[in-house]
Amino acid sequence: MVTTYKSLNSSAATKGKKLSAETATLSYKMDYEPSFLRTLFSLILVSSLLDCVLSEVDAFPDTKTWFENLLPSTMCIQNASIESVYGIMFDAGSTGTRIHIYSFTQKYPDQLPELRKEIFESVKPGLSAYADIPEQGAETIRGLLEVAKDAVPSSHWKKTPVVLKATAGLRLLPEKKAQALLSEVKNVLEESPFLVPDNSVSIMNGTYEGILAWITVNFLTGQLYSQSKQTVGILDLGGASTQITFLPQSEETLEQSPLDFITSFKMFHTTYKLYTHSYLGLGLKAARLATLGAVETGAVDKQIFRSSCLPKNLEAVWEFGGVSYRYGGIENGESGFKSCYAEVLRIVAGKLHQVDEIKGSTFYAFSYYYDRAADTNLIDYGKGGILEVRDFERKAIEVCDHMEGFTSSSPFLCMDLSYITALLKEGFGFKINTPLQLTKKVNNVETSWSLGATFLMLQSLRISN
Numbered sequence: 173m174v175t176t177y178k179s180l181n182s183s184a185a186t187k188g189k190k191l192s193a194e195t196a197t198l199s200y201k202m203d204y205e206p207s208f209l210r211t212l213f214s215l216i217l218v219s220s221l222l223d224c225v226l227s228e229v230d231a232f233p234d235t236k237t238w239f240e241n242l243l244p245s246t247m248c249i250q251n252a253s254i255e256s257v258y259g260i261m262f263d264a265g266s267t268g269t270r271i272h273i274y275s276f277t278q279k280y281p282d283q284l285p286e287l288r289k290e291i292f293e294s295v296k297p298g299l300s301a302y303a304d305i306p307e308q309g310a311e312t313i314r315g316l317l318e319v320a321k322d323a324v325p326s327s328h329w330k331k332t333p334v335v336l337k338a339t340a341g342l343r344l345l346p347e348k349k350a351q352a353l354l355s356e357v358k359n360v361l362e363e364s365p366f367l368v369p370d371n372s373v374s375i376m377n378g379t380y381e382g383i384l385a386w387i388t389v390n391f392l393t394g395q396l397y398s399q400s401k402q403t404v405g406i407l408d409l410g411g412a413s414t415q416i417t418f419l420p421q422s423e424e425t426l427e428q429s430p431l432d433f434i435t436s437f438k439m440f441h442t443t444y445k446l447y448t449h450s451y452l453g454l455g456l457k458a459a460r461l462a463t464l465g466a467v468e469t470g471a472v473d474k475q476i477f478r479s480s481c482l483p484k485n486l487e488a489v490w491e492f493g494g495v496s497y498r499y500g501g502i503e504n505g506e507s508g509f510k511s512c513y514a515e516v517l518r519i520v521a522g523k524l525h526q527v528d529e530i531k532g533s534t535f536y537a538f539s540y541y542y543d544r545a546a547d548t549n550l551i552d553y554g555k556g557g558i559l560e561v562r563d564f565e566r567k568a569i570e571v572c573d574h575m576e577g578f579t580s581s582s583p584f585l586c587m588d589l590s591y592i593t594a595l596l597k598e599g600f601g602f603k604i605n606t607p608l609q610l611t612k613k614v615n616n617v618e619t620s621w622s623l624g625a626t627f628l629m630l631q632s633l634r635i636s637n
């Protein structure tokens with residue numbers, strides 16, 4: 173693997189030490205060729221190849237119901253020369269925008285293509301911070317496209333599809349502002365030399381976000397093409413929304429869950445009936461706003477939002493979604509875990525659907541679960557690890573009851589850890605000893621929905637040689 177970093181400010185290399193860098197650019201390149209990935213992407217690409225030949229036959233008929241609006245319209249393109257196929261996926265998240273450039277190779281015409289390399293870069297803040305200046309938001313995309321121009325040979329630009337999917341940050345914006353951003357972004361993509369399919373710029377439904385991340389993780393852990401089909405559930409904690417997705421084993425779960433929590437789709441000749449839900453407004457940063465009581469009021473110039481989850485003497489300004497909030501602790505008032513936990517509990521109490529069987533299931537947890545665990549040395553930033561729910565609680569108590577030790581660099585640490593504990597325990601209803609696999613990458617590939625989305629994009633475009 174080759175890893176290079178540039179423009180480091182808040183990055184994989186520094187995150188463990190530096191907690192509150194909100195404006196940063198991270199860039200790294202990864203080369204990998206694990207054999208199971210070759211198998212996996214061979215399966216994917218062979219499916220695409222077959223689909224191109226048999227263009228009347230939809231290989232994933234049931235998927236239509238749930239990814240109808242997610243994917244660009246179907247077409248058969250001559251995507252690449254005999255040796256290379258590329259795909260570009262933008263993840264426009266609430267806290268940052270990321271580009272994933274995947275390349276696949278086909279060494280011989282009669283051999284199947286292999287995933288060869290992923291190039292990843294990100295910028296902060298996310299698009300929603302540019303709600304009032306959409307042209308400038310779109311400029312961040314132009315900058316990331318330069319990375320793609322370097323990564324993809326110019327001879328392949330015209331044949332390489334580029335897609336952007338926005339998540340909770342844009343979902344929370346007023347429709348007009350979100351559409352203005354998307355329209356500026358679309359213009360920038362169209363000015364690029366890459367292939368811009370129909371519906372290439374959109375706000376992704378939260379259901380897809382959970383399912384695509386589940387596909388990614390279960391591909392990467394080998395579950396989707398193993399005989400045993402022992403799939404793992406996923407927990408994604410973003411800035412503005414959070415997702416839970418798993419394959420129910422119990423009939424009771426299927427029968428007792430709200431209808432829109434269960435989604436069926438077919439892949440590799442197996443039909444999966446997944447439990448998935450995205451809770452908008454329960455991402456880590458949205459939960460901060462809710463705890464501070466700033467969701468309804470918005471930022472009012474002179475108002476300071478206070479919480480017992482913050483150091484008593486703290487007064488500072490926090491920016492989220494392009495809005496600045498003044499916030500601080502309660503001077504001469506309460507602070508510490510007990511009072512903080514009561515505050516964050518109000519955000520989750522009675523708001524989430526609970527399922528009994530998750531108590532005994534295996535879940536992969538990433539995004540802010542991972543970041544906060546690494547920030548507090550519960551796990552190694554590079555390696556991840558297995559934690560129990562009570563480990564978050566223990567760390568929350570430790571941090572909240574000694575807040576003077578965690579001031580300027582991490583003012584929200586007590587609140588974040590308390591919120592994560594409350595979300596897992598009281599929100600989803602996990603037991604205190606439920607194990608969670610904290611994982612940022614599996615075999616050097618990010619555990620994010622973008623790989624699942626790229627897979628379906630290639631499938632939809634019927635990439636072939």
Ligand SMILES: Nc1ccn([C@@H]2O[C@H](COP(=O)(O)OP(=O)(O)O)[C@@H](O)[C@H]2O)c(=O)n1
Pocket residue numbers: 263264265266267268270298339340341409410411412413414455538539540541543612618620
């Ligand atoms: N490729 C990615 C993208 C986001 N993330 C994490 O996702 C979290 C931020 O979520 P986000 O900005 O995507 O927010 P949402 O739009 O998903 O609510 C942070 O913990 C990031 O480190 C990641 O670990 N890898």
Ligand SMILES: [Ca+2]
Pocket residue numbers: 265266339410411
């Ligand atoms: Ca996300």
